[in-house]
Amino acid sequence: MLPELSPANAKYAWALRGREAPPKRPAGERVHDFCEVFDVFDEATVRAQAARCIQCPEPLCARGCPLSNRIPEWLALAAAGNFIEASAVSRSTSNLPEVCSRVCPQEKLCETACILGARGAPVSIGAVERFINDYAFRHHAVEYVTAPPNGRRVAVIGSGPGGLACADELAKLGYRVTIFEAQPVPGGLLVNGIPAFKLEKSIVERRIDLLAKNGVEFRLGVQVGRDVPLADLRRDYDAVFLGHGAQKAKPAGIPGEHLAGVIAALPFLIEKNTGSPLFDFPPVDVVGKRVAVLGGGDTAMDCLRTALRAGAAASVCLYRRDFANMPGSRKEYENAVEEGAEFRFLTNPVAILDNGQGGVGAVRCVRMELGPADASGRRSPRAVPGSEFDVPADLVLVAYGFDPVSFPEDSEFAQIKVNEWGGIVVDANQMTTLPGVFAGGDSVRGPSLVVHAVRDARRAAQGIHRHLSALARA
Numbered sequence: 001m002l003p004e005l006s007p008a009n010a011k012y013a014w015a016l017r018g019r020e021a022p023p024k025r026p027a028g029e030r031v032h033d034f035c036e037v038f039d040v041f042d043e044a045t046v047r048a049q050a051a052r053c054i055q056c057p058e059p060l061c062a063r064g065c066p067l068s069n070r071i072p073e074w075l076a077l078a079a080a081g082n083f084i085e086a087s088a089v090s091r092s093t094s095n096l097p098e099v100c101s102r103v104c105p106q107e108k109l110c111e112t113a114c115i116l117g118a119r120g121a122p123v124s125i126g127a128v129e130r131f132i133n134d135y136a137f138r139h140h141a142v143e144y145v146t147a148p149p150n151g152r153r154v155a156v157i158g159s160g161p162g163g164l165a166c167a168d169e170l171a172k173l174g175y176r177v178t179i180f181e182a183q184p185v186p187g188g189l190l191v192n193g194i195p196a197f198k199l200e201k202s203i204v205e206r207r208i209d210l211l212a213k214n215g216v217e218f219r220l221g222v223q224v225g226r227d228v229p230l231a232d233l234r235r236d237y238d239a240v241f242l243g244h245g246a247q248k249a250k251p252a253g254i255p256g257e258h259l260a261g262v263i264a265a266l267p268f269l270i271e272k273n274t275g276s277p278l279f280d281f282p283p284v285d286v287v288g289k290r291v292a293v294l295g296g297g298d299t300a301m302d303c304l305r306t307a308l309r310a311g312a313a314a315s316v317c318l319y320r321r322d323f324a325n326m327p328g329s330r331k332e333y334e335n336a337v338e339e340g341a342e343f344r345f346l347t348n349p350v351a352i353l354d355n356g357q358g359g360v361g362a363v364r365c366v367r368m369e370l371g372p373a374d375a376s377g378r379r380s381p382r383a384v385p386g387s388e389f390d391v392p393a394d395l396v397l398v399a400y401g402f403d404p405v406s407f408p409e410d411s412e413f414a415q416i417k418v419n420e421w422g423g424i425v426v427d428a429n430q431m432t433t434l435p436g437v438f439a440g441g442d443s444v445r446g447p448s449l450v451v452h453a454v455r456d457a458r459r460a461a462q463g464i465h466r467h468l469s470a471l472a473r474a
């Protein structure tokens, strides 16, 4: 039985009540479907968990959050049961709180910064953020206030989290925004990458509906650069935001990668998660197969878990660094292990072996060890001589990350400066080297996080507003 909180002991709630995570569906159940893994807190639990916050005068959690979310304020409101007000405060700094609360690696961001982590366990910030925002949507209390139309138009390229957040900010400032999306379905990687067991598609659809109802126009199936030249958008709109992501898969780069049964991660995830294969990508049958996944990021973990849900007999991750240096989320790693995924660390794939019929038979690997730390403090792995071994596999999913898609040389895009790996170069306002063209998210950073795309987009929207206001004054 939990002790009752009174004004006298409320300050010590964190010591009286342990941290709780929202209930999780049993692994044996969830591995048979694509529904979300985590359930929601009930009202009493969310209040008790929010009350664990000690209201630091200089909250480190807000510094740990890329959006500088006003976390202690909405935790206090949630603890008092004012969920709708709490959601309004959370939305004041975030355009997609119902999404970030589900997919952010909190253990590397806000929750790792929470001071209670040093004394025990941090506040369950992500779970409270999710509860209050789902609550507000359920109670039709997500207000959408826009400034009067200012007569200016902005074109947003891409409808991922960056494009959606930028459109949202600008619409609220009174701009007429049109989103151009190459795919027939909006949402970017929120829909076509991140599996539904982490983020149900209805959550993204709900947000897109809200934007559309408030005047954001979606032009789907339009690839800028192919169907509409960038030059036309620059002529017809006052500013352009590039939120087209980075979805060019990095190759495995090892012998055997041409074999049938060596598959890129993203088309596989799209087919299994949306139920419809891409038009130029045949469906992949994993039933009863041993699947090897190359890589150690979020995409690799999503592949492992998606393969298990699609009926694979075994799903094993081959990653060349150790657990501590794995980029993927710890929360999702635990979920993957519970669901039966296997992880082999310090294991570097060097070749994919033929099964004698043009398909995959095994992945040849070498054992790795960590050398001294480099300039960034990260210890580089090096091969242990003579340590080759084979991991049996019928199918290989390559999840080595993504690069930005390069611009066609004859398009106006080519005038935009990019760095050595193709990321768009922007200034402090997120403006590219082409005046009036702004950019953010993965197209600037390379593969990153949803919350980073939202942050860039918010900065870009403010940058666009400042830029156009200055032009109007000149």
Ligand SMILES: Cc1cc2nc3c(=O)[nH]c(=O)nc-3n(C[C@H](O)[C@H](O)[C@H](O)COP(=O)(O)OP(=O)(O)OC[C@H]3O[C@@H](n4cnc5c(N)ncnc54)[C@H](O)[C@@H]3O)c2cc1C
Pocket: 103, 104, 105, 157, 158, 159, 160, 161, 162, 163, 180, 181, 182, 183, 187, 188, 189, 190, 193, 194, 195, 198, 222, 223, 224, 225, 243, 244, 245, 246, 247, 269, 298, 299, 302, 440, 441, 442, 443, 447, 448, 449, 450, 451, 453
């Ligand atoms: C499998 C996977 C799992 C992930 N898991 C997580 C996670 O758990 N947590 C997390 O925070 N992040 C995760 N990420 C990363 C996250 O999804 C991205 O960082 C984020 O979506 C980037 O947002 P964006 O708006 O920059 O681009 P995207 O989401 O990639 O959206 C870009 C959009 O632009 C469109 N587009 C491209 N070119 C054009 C064009 N010429 N004209 C018109 N439209 C165009 C694309 O079709 C796409 O819809 C994951 C990524 C992947 C691949």
Ligand code: SF4
Pocket: 064, 065, 066, 067, 069, 071, 094, 100, 101, 104, 106, 109, 110, 111, 125, 126, 129, 451
């Ligand atoms: S946006 Fe992400 S980092 Fe910020 S408070 Fe929410 S879960 Fe934490």
